[in-house]
Amino acid sequence: MNKFFLLFLIFSLSGLFRIVAQTPYNNNPRDPFFAPKPQQEQASKVQHIHSDESGVKPDQYEGNLVFSGNVKFEHQGSVLTADKVVLYQKENFLKAIGNVVLLNADGTKITAEEMEYDGNSQRGIARRNVVLTDPKQSIKTEILYYDRVPNTAYFNTGGTISDGQNIMYTKSATYYVNTKDIDFVGHSTIDAKDYTIESDNIKTNQTTKLSKFFGPTTIRSKTNYGNYVYTELGEHDGKTGISHLRKNSRIHYNGKILTGDELVYNRNTGFGKGTGNVMLDDPKEKRFVKGGYAEIYELKDSAMITNKPYAVKIFEKDSMYISADRFLSFQKPDSTNQKKSYLRAYHKVRVFKTNMQARADSMSYNETDGILHLMKNPILWSGTKQITGDEVKVFMNTTTQDIDSVKVLGNAFAISKVDSLNMKDEFHQIKSKWMGIYFEKGQIKKAVAVENAQSIAYADEENEKTKEMSRIGVAIAVCGQIEADFIEKRLETVTCRIGAQSDIYPMSMLPREKRFFPDFNWNTKDRPKKWEDIFLDTPNYDEIVYESDNKLYDLAEAERQKQAEKNKPKTPVREKR
Numbered sequence: 001m002n003k004f005f006l007l008f009l010i011f012s013l014s015g016l017f018r019i020v021a022q023t024p025y026n027n028n029p030r031d032p033f034f035a036p037k038p039q040q041e042q043a044s045k046v047q048h049i050h051s052d053e054s055g056v057k058p059d060q061y062e063g064n065l066v067f068s069g070n071v072k073f074e075h076q077g078s079v080l081t082a083d084k085v086v087l088y089q090k091e092n093f094l095k096a097i098g099n100v101v102l103l104n105a106d107g108t109k110i111t112a113e114e115m116e117y118d119g120n121s122q123r124g125i126a127r128r129n130v131v132l133t134d135p136k137q138s139i140k141t142e143i144l145y146y147d148r149v150p151n152t153a154y155f156n157t158g159g160t161i162s163d164g165q166n167i168m169y170t171k172s173a174t175y176y177v178n179t180k181d182i183d184f185v186g187h188s189t190i191d192a193k194d195y196t197i198e199s200d201n202i203k204t205n206q207t208t209k210l211s212k213f214f215g216p217t218t219i220r221s222k223t224n225y226g227n228y229v230y231t232e233l234g235e236h237d238g239k240t241g242i243s244h245l246r247k248n249s250r251i252h253y254n255g256k257i258l259t260g261d262e263l264v265y266n267r268n269t270g271f272g273k274g275t276g277n278v279m280l281d282d283p284k285e286k287r288f289v290k291g292g293y294a295e296i297y298e299l300k301d302s303a304m305i306t307n308k309p310y311a312v313k314i315f316e317k318d319s320m321y322i323s324a325d326r327f328l329s330f331q332k333p334d335s336t337n338q339k340k341s342y343l344r345a346y347h348k349v350r351v352f353k354t355n356m357q358a359r360a361d362s363m364s365y366n367e368t369d370g371i372l373h374l375m376k377n378p379i380l381w382s383g384t385k386q387i388t389g390d391e392v393k394v395f396m397n398t399t400t401q402d403i404d405s406v407k408v409l410g411n412a413f414a415i416s417k418v419d420s421l422n423m424k425d426e427f428h429q430i431k432s433k434w435m436g437i438y439f440e441k442g443q444i445k446k447a448v449a450v451e452n453a454q455s456i457a458y459a460d461e462e463n464e465k466t467k468e469m470s471r472i473g474v475a476i477a478v479c480g481q482i483e484a485d486f487i488e489k490r491l492e493t494v495t496c497r498i499g500a501q502s503d504i505y506p507m508s509m510l511p512r513e514k515r516f517f518p519d520f521n522w523n524t525k526d527r528p529k530k531w532e533d534i535f536l537d538t539p540n541y542d543e544i545v546y547e548s549d550n551k552l553y554d555l556a557e558a559e560r561q562k563q564a565e566k567n568k569p570k571t572p573v574r575e576k577r
Contacts, residue, residue, distance in 0.1 A: 030093070031125060033145055034118040045092055046075045046119045051085070061086045061095075071096070075119060077105040082115070092119035100126070108134045110144070122148045130155075136180065136206045137163040151177035163206060166238070167191045180206040195267060196220050197236065209238030219243060221267070227253045227298065229265050241268035253298045254331075257281040260294065270298030280305055280329060285341050285367050286314040289327050302330035310534060311343060313367070315401040320353040323534035324363070340368035349374070350534035355442055356394070356403060357381045357528045370396035370404075380406065381527050384417035385444060387437065388521075402442050408435040414447060415522055416491070418458045425546035428491050429456045429517055430484060444486045453482040456515060457494050459504055474510050477502035508556035512548050 048054075052069025060066065065087045073080045073087075073094065083098030096115040103109050113128035124146050126132075132139040132153075141159030146152070153175045161168040161182065170188035175181075183203050190197040190204070190211065200215035212235045219236060220228035233247035245251075245263040251272045259281070260274030278294040280303050292307025310323040324345035331341050343365040351358040351372075361376030372394040374380065380387040380394065382403060390410030397404050408414070412435035418426040432449030439445060449455070459472040480498025484491060496502040505514075524544045533539040 030116070030118075033125060034093070034116075034121055034123055036121060043092060043120045043122060044076060045089075046073055046087070046094055046117070048072075048087065049074050049079075062088075064088050075117070079103050080115070080117070093117070094119075102126075106134075108132070112144075124148075137161055139175070153177070165193065168204075182206065192238070194222050196222065211236045211238065219267070226255065229263070231263075240266070242266045251296065253296060254301050255282070255284050256296075256303070257283075258294060258296055258303070270296075272296045272298070278305065282329070282341070287343070287367065288312055289329065289343075291327070300330065301332075302328065304328055308535075311345070313343075313365075318354050318401060319531075320351065320356075321531040321534050322349065322351050322363070322365075324349045338368075340366060342366055348537065350528060350536075352528040352531045352534050355382060358392075358394075359526060359528075360392070368398075370398040372396065379523060379526065383443070384420040386415045386522060388413045389435070403439045405439060406435075406437040408437070410434070412449065413517075413519070414449075415520070416444065418491075423544075423547050425512075425548050426458055427456075427516070427520070427522065428458060428484075429520065430454070430482060431517060432482065446486065447482075447484040449482040449484075451480065453480060453496075454478050454517070455482050455484065455494055455496075456517065457484065457491050471507060473504045473506040474515055475502065475504045476514075507552040509553070511553050511557075512550045 261276030291309030360378035389408035
């Protein structure tokens, strides 16, 4: 291909220095870039076409021929014009000075204040205010090295490259004319309409608009400075807006961070996905979700995480761990236009917190307001309390992270161990259609059961002198509404309202089976004891075996049987005659 200078292109310095070292050129005072190439063939001579004046001045330019005024030279289809040209005929070398313009047969144009060209090695150097233009781009730099045989050009004095849409800034770059690839070396910036790319090593193609990264790289949105992607190995398609990120990569969007072994992000649609060791971090909510696969939707401010995912919500004094088959994270405004953060979990939900554990089929967590909504066969444990129902809502204090209250919707059943310090099978029980349970400093303060309310509660009495507690009996109540008050973990009073039917039965009058509702199920095998238990369908712990105390009833029943025998009418005995 006959070109005096082929577009802008980078010549590798390391390759240049190897050539100079291998081929000494000590007799040539010019730039070592013009050192002869190994096995260099005889090249055609540069041709003088026109000049206003020409001549030789022994005291200038080593006595070589000088052309001035509208100077024009030609070499293999390329035309050079300048104010002055010095021709070193023996070396087949020329130096152009002032208003230098090089026009190649393919329309490529370069302007500079000075230019040197070696017709033998077919290498050239353009200096001072260098501008190279072609149909793809324009390049500006101070010194440009070009080599027409491999069709490369190089600069290391800093420069800009513009393709009409993007402007690229770099200290050093190499341009491969045949493939239209540009290799940026060192810190470089691509300034596009809606985003910028900063990288320590970029290779980009001006035809495909595909940029490849081989070092720390950031692609940042101009409309939202906090939204950007980072990678140390990947590529970005300028036509589609899609980035593939493969090493130490992150997607930052709306204050959140997605990481993973491999990430894909579309800056036009805001869609991203990650595979392998993904983590969605939300620093504002102090919560992250880990899993094997994730998708983010920047415009909707939402994300989905699956493949054995789990979430960790970090509190000041504690953390809450949640597992499920799938998580959805999103933000949306409420009726007052306040933006709130939500985390939803689907199927096999398991929750562990030191003061609360739970399991359910699905969950919705309003992180902003601290509302945890458990659905489909939920079980909630807190201390020595167990709560079940069709749905369970836990309201937590967002400052202290303690439970403020619990609301149970449908088939509400609350069970509380009477005394956590013994192994007796004694449990307070409250049932109803709806139930509200209110806490104070992590302990139940009050429980209100509404509609078809029933309760079984152990009644104790404190001795005024000894302060010891003694058992009165068991209170059984059936009414429209039940209110149970607790003091220092003890059930103090049970108030039965609306159609009240309530009685206290001495222990001697109530057998063990009457002290439990028929659907009583105190579950200890499924309750998580440590955070790692959330990954199990059930930890399947051994059921706790409690001691039954039926002595008073058995003694009383024996005495009742004895009295019944005594009170039976005697049958008269007939005498034989």
